[in-house]
Amino acid sequence: MTKAIVTPRGAKPNRIGPSRIILYSILVVAAVYYLLPLYVMVATSLKDLDQVREGNIFAWPLRAGFDAWIKAWDTACTGLYCEGLKVGFWKSVQITVPSVLVSIAIASINGYALSYWRFRGSEVFFTILIIGSFIPYQVMLYPLVIITRELGIFGTLPGVIFIHSIFGMPILTLLFRNYFAALPVELFKAARVDGAGFWGIFFQIMLPMSIPILVVAIILQVTGIWNDFLFGVIFAGTQNWPMTVQLNNIVNSTQGVKEHNVNMAATILTGLVPLTIYFISGRYFVRGIAAGAVKG
Amino acid sequence: MTATVKQKRRRLGLFRNLSAKIAAIPMIFTTLVVFVGCSIWTITYSFTKSKLLPVKLFTPPVEFQFPISLFNRSEEGFLTWVGFDYQWNGFSKLINTKFLVGFAQYDRLLDATRNARWAESVENILFYGVFSLTFSFTVGFILAALIDQKVRFENAFRSIYLYPFALSFVVTGVVWQWMLSPAGIQDAINQFGAWAHIGFLENLPFKLMASGDTVIFALLLAGLWQGTGFTMVLMLAGMRGIDGEIWKAARVDGIPKWKTYIFVVIPMMRGVFITTLVIAASGIVRLYDLVVVLTAGGPGFASEVPAKYVYDFMFARSNLGQALAASSMMLLTVVIILIPWMYLEYGRKKER
Structure with missing residues (x-):
């Protein structure tokens, strides 16, 4: 009696046929290609300099150790200074944290105003904002140097934070506008009837409801700003250069022998923050980068 | 009153x-x-x-x-x-x-005989753009279609294809600079050739960055490694948005899967393609960090790009007028990309 239920009848739905094997082989080969640079980075950084000199970048590290990591963090030279990447790391933190907070604060309020408090011309500003996000940065670089100079923040941390807040605005505003527009209007109307105003509704109703989109925005901004090079070079000032700029200086400085294991360790250290965020957050990261393409 | x-x-x-x-x-x-x-x-x-x-x-x-x-x-x-x-x-x-x-x-700026650098920059970015768009669209679409076949470990594959996109161009450039240097992949191949006694592998040259003719492929290799996953994710999102009934209908009619993809799915994904194209193209116009880190524009001017031209004339050579003329040309390019897209996007909406 029970036997009829236990053994399934007919072909198995997911039988491993030749086409499946080809499918998986292609996927695996592609995966190997994508993973290879990561492997080279990690393997090289764990080698000692003798093994690096022997060549063969794909070889497994024989005497694995974190010496190169420590050197990259603590004593690697950028130009004349040999203080390692740690300086750039802290500068990147000092740039990223306030930039993320400021840009998200501005963009969430923008999105909220554009969804519920439209005023004359607000849609025009929004359209310009979206079109503006396609303008090459080079077009606006120089005038922005003048503007930040006149504001007295050129070559300072506030200067680069200001720039990141500007250029993060289009995508973040789009993100928040679409999110708020999808919330039920009744919520807003009920709060209005109860006498809540612009800020009351924003802080007491909208903000608590926008945790998921806040997470998406934070991930998008942290990775974007951490990875920035151009704005850091120009607007942060030499003493505030972020980690990406320092990495370039360590790797492409011409003095002395090239220590590829230290360079690769420095590369991993620079990529560690966005990579960690990426592998932890998964779907949220995808939602953020797809926000500009998939209209919601 | x-x-x-x-x-x-x-x-x-x-x-x-x-x-x-x-x-x-x-x-x-x-x-x-x-x-x-x-x-x-x-x-x-x-x-x-x-x-x-x-x-x-x-x-x-x-x-x-x-x-x-x-x-x-x-x-x-x-x-x-x-x-x-x-x-x-x-x-x-x-x-x-x-x-x-x-x-x-x-x-x-535009006089190619007197200003070879700008001509080279434009030529490079055109070649890079056409090649990388073609490649990332083809590969991105194929990878997305393969992942769409209800594969196991879908999330793992997707994460692997996309992770380079989370890294900066600086990190990408540094890694590929090391891998494409003579001590990198080339040395690994040669050592393998010597070990396995395969004559032609022993001396096989693989140094894309050494010659001006091939350096653009070094940029492409690194740029595509970083960006193809992004195209794939957008394509996959587009495929997932297609009504499942389409697949059932195609199956009932006995149309093979690959034919359904080419003749039904691709036309239905037109919107996704256009949006991806616009985002990717305006990113290509901006290409800067990768060039600075990977090749510094060299050898000679062989891998110069417009964005770097602007930067160098603006900040290193203090020739502002020239830099601004170059950046205005970049703006013009973006406008040329944007106008047809906006016409399609907003023109169609009005018709509805």
């Missing part, structure tokens, strides 16, 4: 919804001053021979008199840039050095 009422109303109109307007000040500033204002400023000044200060007049302040290694691979130091920053105070001097020269900057 009526006039005052009207005035009152107008004033009320301005103050209506005041909180929203105050809250939108940063957005209004960004759109009007930065996006519109700065673009107009750049276009206007591209018709001048503004050079800022002559470089020789200036001596850097003591605290800046150390070699800054950022661009020590190029012939121009970074020092001029830092120095100019300390010499120049605001608009007044700029206006003093401003002379209208009409299209002279553009003549100089």
Whole structure:
């Protein structure tokens, strides 16, 4: 009696046929290609300099150790200074944290105003904002140097934070506008009837409801700003250069022998923050980068 | 009487919804001053021979008199840039050095015989753009279609294809610079050849960055490694958005899967393709970090790109007019990409 239920009848739905094997082989080969640079980075950084000199970048590290990591963090030279990447790391933190907070604060309020408090011309500003996000940065670089100079923040941390807040605005505003527009209007109307105003509704109703989109925005901004090079070079000032700029200086400085294991360790250290965020957050990261393409 | 009422109303109109307007000040500033204002400023000044200060007049302040290694691979130091920053105070001097020269900057820019560097930059970015769009669309679509076949470990595969996109161009450039150097992949292949006694592998050259003819492929290899996953994710999202009934209908009619993809799915994904194209293309126009880190524009000018041309003339050579003319050309390119897209996007909406 029970036997009829236990053994399934007919072909198995997911039988491993030749086409499946080809499918998986292609996927695996592609995966190997994508993973290879990561492997080279990690393997090289764990080698000692003798093994690096022997060549063969794909070889497994024989005497694995974190010496190169420590050197990259603590004593690697950028130009004349040999203080390692740690300086750039802290500068990147000092740039990223306030930039993320400021840009998200501005963009969430923008999105909220554009969804519920439209005023004359607000849609025009929004359209310009979206079109503006396609303008090459080079077009606006120089005038922005003048503007930040006149504001007295050129070559300072506030200067680069200001720039990141500007250029993060289009995508973040789009993100928040679409999110708020999808919330039920009744919520807003009920709060209005109860006498809540612009800020009351924003802080007491909208903000608590926008945790998921806040997470998406934070991930998008942290990775974007951490990875920035151009704005850091120009607007942060030499003493505030972020980690990406320092990495370039360590790797492409011409003095002395090239220590590829230290360079690769420095590369991993620079990529560690966005990579960690990426592998932890998964779907949220995808939602953020797809926000500009998939209209919601 | 009526006039005052009207005035009152107008004033009320301005103050209506005041909180929203105050809250939108940063957005209004960004759109009007930065996006519109700065673009107009750049276009206007591209018709001048503004050079800022002559470089020789200036001596850097003591605290800046150390070699800054950022661009020590190029012939121009970074020092001029830092120095100019300390010499120049605001608009007044700029206006003093401003002379209208009409299209002279553009003549100089576009004259391929006198200015080979710009011609090379444009040629490079066109080649890079066409090649990388074709490749990333084809591979991105195929990978997305394969992942769409209800594979196991879908998330793992997707994460692996996309992770380079989370890394910066600087990190990408550094890794590929190491892998494409003579001590990188080439050495690994040669050592393998020697070990396995395969003659031609022993001396197989694989140094894309050594020659001006192949250096663009080094940029492509690195750029595609970083960006193809992004195209794939957008394509996959597009495929997932297609109604499942389509698949059932195709199956009932006995149409093979690959045919369904080419003749049914691709036409249905037109919107996704166009949007991806616009985002990818405007990213390509901006290509800068990767070039600086991977090749520094070399050997010679073989891997120069427009964005780097602008930067170098602006900050290293203090030839502002020329830089602004070049950036205006970049803006023009983006406008040419954008207008058909906006026409399609918004034109169609109005018809509906």
